Each structure stands twice: as structure tokens, then as C-alpha cells.
Amino acid sequence: MKTKTIRPMERDEFNRHFQEHVHAAFWEDGSYSLSDALSARELEQMTALQDRLGQPFELRLGAFDADNRFIGWSWARQETKQTLYMINSAVLPEFQRKGVYSALVSAVIAEAEAQGFQMIYSRHCATNNAVIIPKLKAGFVISKFELSDTHGVLVHLHYYTNETRRQVMDYRAGQIAPNEAVAKLLR
Numbered sequence: 001m002k003t004k005t006i007r008p009m010e011r012d013e014f015n016r017h018f019q020e021h022v023h024a025a026f027w028e029d030g031s032y033s034l035s036d037a038l039s040a041r042e043l044e045q046m047t048a049l050q051d052r053l054g055q056p057f058e059l060r061l062g063a064f065d066a067d068n069r070f071i072g073w074s075w076a077r078q079e080t081k082q083t084l085y086m087i088n089s090a091v092l093p094e095f096q097r098k099g100v101y102s103a104l105v106s107a108v109i110a111e112a113e114a115q116g117f118q119m120i121y122s123r124h125c126a127t128n129n130a131v132i133i134p135k136l137k138a139g140f141v142i143s144k145f146e147l148s149d150t151h152g153v154l155v156h157l158h159y160y161t162n163e164t165r166r167q168v169m170d171y172r173a174g175q176i177a178p179n180e181a182v183a184k185l186l187r
Helices: 011-025 040-052 100-115 129-137 163-172 180-185
Strands: 005-008 058-064 070-078 083-091 119-125 141-148 152-160
Touching (some): 005 100, 011 070, 152 163
Parallel strands (some): 083 119
Antiparallel strands (some): 005 058
């Protein structure tokens, strides 16, 4: 594949590309949009609740090929003072399995670390190996499972920007014995 570029995008540019390509990136999987199930009053209430949260950090990345064609994206938003939630990422079908998704994940990790986030998390269909495997290779760990009314069975992946926290997760999962740093925390 020709050289790809990952760059931040403003909300309007990102939304235009997202709306144009989201259906090509996500086939019919039985998911539904929560807004389709809610009444007008419930939607108004959700908007009011969102407005009360203020202006959390948002990251919108676009992936472009050497000809500057939009080929993928990643969208993340701050949830707490320590947590960045990777809401949605995708690579258009003809550009999949060419390293684009891994490049997007790396860019999100780099920006999360630069901003000072302690954890990045994402939720995925439990059988979506095309996404889960690259994230595990990037250092994400499986943290829990969820049964979602909108998406079915989901696996949660966490990435800890702090090395000691990553080691604690490895200890909690039974992968390592506690080293000195982990043992010190667990006293």
C-alpha cells in the first residue's frame, strides 16, 4: 500500500467523512442506534445531560492514502480525568489488513499519553478478531465482557499508559508473579 497519513480532523470534516463511510465499514451485524429506540423527550434529556458534562477532550483522527483519499478513522472522547474511550474506529474494506488500523491505534495511544490519560478503553463485538488482535499486539488487555442491548456480546479492552498499572493487570490475570513494583502497590 502507498504511504498513509494519520492526522487530526476538525469535527465538521470528521463528521462528513464518518457519515459518508460508516455504513461501508460496518456491515449489518444486528446492532442498532440507541437514538432509534428513544422518545423525543428521552433524546432531549440525553442532550441536556451531555451539555452538563462540559467540553471533554475529543480526538478525531483520519487515515488518508498517498493520494489523500480518506480510508479510515478513529474517534475517542474523554470520559473521566484518567480515561479516554475509543468510541469508533474503522478502515474502509479495500484498505483493511494493510496496517492502517494498527497505525490508527498507535496514533491514539501516542495522543492519549501526550494528553496525560492513564487508560484507554474500547468495546468490541467479541468475535471481531480483525480489531481485537491488533489491539492486543499493541498492548491492550482484555478487561471484561458486556452484554449490550445495542451491540450484543462485547469485549472490553484496556490500555494502561503507566507501565506499573500494565504489570498489575498482568498479575491480576495470572500471567506474571508480582515483581517489586507490583508487590509494593499491593501491600
